[in-house]
Amino acid sequence: MTALTDPQKESFRLSMLLNDSRYRSITIQIVTLIAFLTLIGWLLNNTAQNLADLGKEPSFRFLTQPSGYDINQRLLEYTSQDTNLRAAFLGLLNTLIVAIMGCIAATVVGVIVGVLRLSNNWIVARLMTFYVEIFRNVPVLLWIVFTMAILIESLPAPNKFRGDTPEASMLLGDSVALTNRGFYVPEPLFSRSLGDLDVLGDASLRFGISLDLVAIVATLLAGVLLAGLFAKRANRIQAATGVRPKTWHWRLGVIVLPTAALLAYLGLHWGHPELRGFNFQGGTYMRNSLIALWLALSLYTAAFIAEIVRAGILAISKGQTEAAAALGLRSRRIMSLVVLPQALRVIVPPLISQYLNLTKNSSLAIAVGYMDITGTLMGITLNQTGRELETVLMTMLIYLTISLVISGAMNIYNNSVKLQER
Amino acid sequence: MKRTVILGALTAAGFAAGAASAATLDDVKARGTLNCGVATGVPGFAAPDSSGEWAGFDVAVCRAVAAATLGDPSAVEFVPTTGKTRFTALASGEVDMLARNTTWTFSRDVDLKFEFVGVNYYDGQGFMVPKELGVSSAKELDGATVCIQTGTTTELNLADYFRVNGMSYEPVPIETNAEAQQQYLAGACDVYTTDASGLAATRATFEVPTDHAILPEIISKEPLGPLVRHGDNEWGDIVRWTLNALIAAEEYGVTSANIDEMLGGTDNPEINRLLGTEGNLGEMFGLESDWAVHAIKVGGNYGEIFARHIGEDTPIGLARGLNAQYRDGGILYAPPFR
């Protein structure tokens, strides 16, 4: 009907910038870019002028100055004479600890609660619904404060352990003490320790790596790899002959025996906490602030995870289970081979975003005096140096990095399990 | 389209004009209210009552300044600030002055660029312990768990003290006095350290105050006082001399009860100058001649304010101690009104 003709050679007109779709997108982008740059420039200009008025040039010199304050929970050695940067670094480590512990606990509790909510036991299901609703609908800050208050009000103070007829006593053969200052548990000690490997010498970010730990982890990993080889061999034999040889004792042996030998070589013994002076000494000490924050964050997040898990399980249609049963799979294998892989695809993306929320909520640590990055860099350091701009921006960047790493991991996982659609 | 909410809000609430370096007195007069930064709640020093009226020892300073500049002690907008936000609030012009138990230190004065106009309470950091611990000196606190209120100079003093004395300790940093008190009472810390006034105030509200002892060591000097921004000396003078007027009034025996009588003229020229019946002190910094009369009438002189909010007859029960007039063995010493 129409003949294909060469497009007319139009001469360029100014109005084409707006009306011609070939140019329009470029116009819009340039206009946006200009507007954006103007905005940024305006903000920077204001900031510079305001700071000049206040007589505060942006400077990061405070990072190399002594912090002057102490941090109670320190994974690395630190004194009040160390720099603010090192204080921030220790705070960051504390953030990561509570975030990782919280994610693990929240997942465990969340999965259990999610499954129990579907239980046919009426009272358990109701109890779990109650738990989920009450935790989801009250601000997390209140939960953190609550948990702390419960901990310090309900557990005995260390001096209750004192005296001839103490009001409280240690558990598990005098090895564990639950006090309202925190939990004291035995710590592993090595009489023939390999020592630490110090990294970064004298810098603020220096840290030591325990060679004992490295050796143990390496032995364990090697054991697991070996056990994997055994399992592979068993699979091969099963495929060839139909009979699966018993290998579990071999597999267990290669994991446990070398590790046990290594521990014996290192001279493992346990350091028990003991009441000396004002506090228990020795052992590993989990402070009440860490416990409160950890419990509150994980219980709060677990309520959300429970809903996600429940939705994930409900999303798998009954036909899947029935089809698997028709194929003759046993119920445990149905769960592990058919339902879970499919449910995980639904569960994991929102689960990871809950991990992200937990990590971000850990910044409420200051409410219970847990010295995380918000408590050190954006807390006492900010307050003592008066460097608001620098500390707040640094803290934001650190959290942003953590979040991006987590969501990057999520994207990789998501791509690997994505349904291959049309 | 709902974006206008913010604009409506902005215009309705008004861009509180606050140029950081312009004449604060003019701003205050134009606005008709004084913006005064106070603590979010410290027993005896600043707390809102059930009808939302702020009261306390620090609050009284704000009211006196409002009365001196505007003639109306209720023309104050109280801006609650935390230990962290107080300096920004002052530097950015959100408040005209800060009356929030703030320690006068070199770096705050010089580096943070504030002007401390005087001291309304001489304090020092102390320790409180339960008597059952049997501790009688802070030197015996090696290995103790110490509750500290953060956002103050307290944590630095504490770190220094324990380091110098070669002792170890376990710091428990806590945001608010109320939570620190809870932890201390439950035995989650052995020691509670903050300014001695705060310790006394806290102890006074315990169920059995006598079970707790305040240790004799005072490990720091904490001169607490109101402060203003650098660069507006006239405004600094007004706040400084309002505070001095309250202190001087006590020295000369001017009280809220007898001030009207004294306005009729006394044979002490210093009092007459203070009350503006002689000379023109008020004019010199742009206020009415009876500015000090307004300030003193609000809550009386320094002694009366002290007695009403934190004195020995209140639940807080603080003795005057260092905060007595120099004649009575304290170090309050107002410069002459001349």
Add this chain to the structure above:
Amino acid sequence: MTDLSYVRTEMLPERDPPISTSGVIGWIRANLFDGISNSVLTIASLAFIYWVLSHFIPWFWSPTWNGSSLGNCREMIGAAGKEGGACWGVINERWPQILFGFYPEELRWRPILAFVLMFVALIPILFNMISRRWNWFLLALVLFAAVSFVGSGVIAVLVQIVLAVTMAYVGWQIVTTKGADRADQIKAGAKRLPNPLLFSAAFVFIMPWLLWGGTIWTPLAAAFGFGVGWGAFRLVSPKFGDLAGLILGVVTTFVWWLVLTGPVASGLNGVLPVGLEPVQSRNFGGLLLSVTIGVVAISVSLPLGIVLALGRQSDLMLVKWMSVGFIEFIRGVPLITLLFVASFLLNVFMPPGTNFDIILRVIIMATLFSAAYIAEVVRGGLAALPKGQYEAADALGLDYWKAQRLIIMPQALKISIPGIVSTFIGLFKDTTLVSIIGLLDPIGLSNSIRADTAWNGVVWELYGFIAFLFFILTFSMSRYSMYLERRLRTDHR
């Protein structure tokens, strides 16, 4: 085959199921003691519930409602012969403060009215289930109640009469016409009452005016900004195309708001001063502060979030990257850092001399925060739309904006409503963080209350009361959101 010896030809009478599987016992067996593990779980749960209640109830049931201080409470508890118990006197004395903060007592009808009106305004948006007449009737009822509560004098009586007549008329109409008849009438072209969405739109301006007070001309002038923008759009678009019109419309609207609204409003107010007593935002406190921050932030962030979501889906690389960058940045940092920005830095970013108070700064940051989350919710709604909808819109020859406005957005937003409500719940709960930067929200106020020597040491009662308030509000909202989700799901199946 034929010599079957016995075949029963009639049915046996039905028998009751065994007693162990029916009735209460049966229910208990089936639901509580079905197997060993279930029985263990049941007993453990019962023990747990008993343990909690046996501690909680004696504490809760404490005759201290009239206590005047903590010491007084302790005496009362001692007089009642109890070991310990709650001190409810603090709630009795301070609950108005926890609800309203420092909002002047005689003006508290304004926030109450604003939030009741908000429900009326939300009905056509969220529920969409009652007729227009009912909606207007409800509005007249609320206003009538408000006027009779606060108004006095001739004008109030006149307004009351007008409202009462309106109510009577509309009510009579509702009563006399059946729903089915009305539907037929509407089909036949009967005149309907105006769309209640008009009030919803107007409410956007009424709410800040009620809360903050000031002259009526400010919201009117701000609303007029849309008229200005629309006029500019209509003037320009025929000549230079829709896009240029749109840009110019937006620009003129903003110019109007930023430059002209203030002078025009104050000028008009000079001529005809009508208004409410202004209330400074620093007098906002308690739950009122939380709700205000939440509601204002979420409603302002809605358009912002939609723009961001569209930007994220845009083909224009630069726009897309900027949207992604903004969304990921905001979602990557904790709210508390943004609140610190509001508290410490926002004034530094603004031109020297500007200084708006901390609550507005917090609202600005909360808006940016929720905009990023809303953008993701809307993006989810856009992604959930079948591709066919986009293609159909293209096939009809609609341009981008028309397609968005007429086809995509109405559907995508509808799907997004539950997500938006959840975002709001999250934001509302997160408003408690403002206590960390010194604002007196319920948690912040609880600290101030404990600074009163009478109440020093009260912990559980205050936190419990606050938790209860939040629970009531968020629980009902989340129930509503679930209901909405269910309803929307049936629509699509």
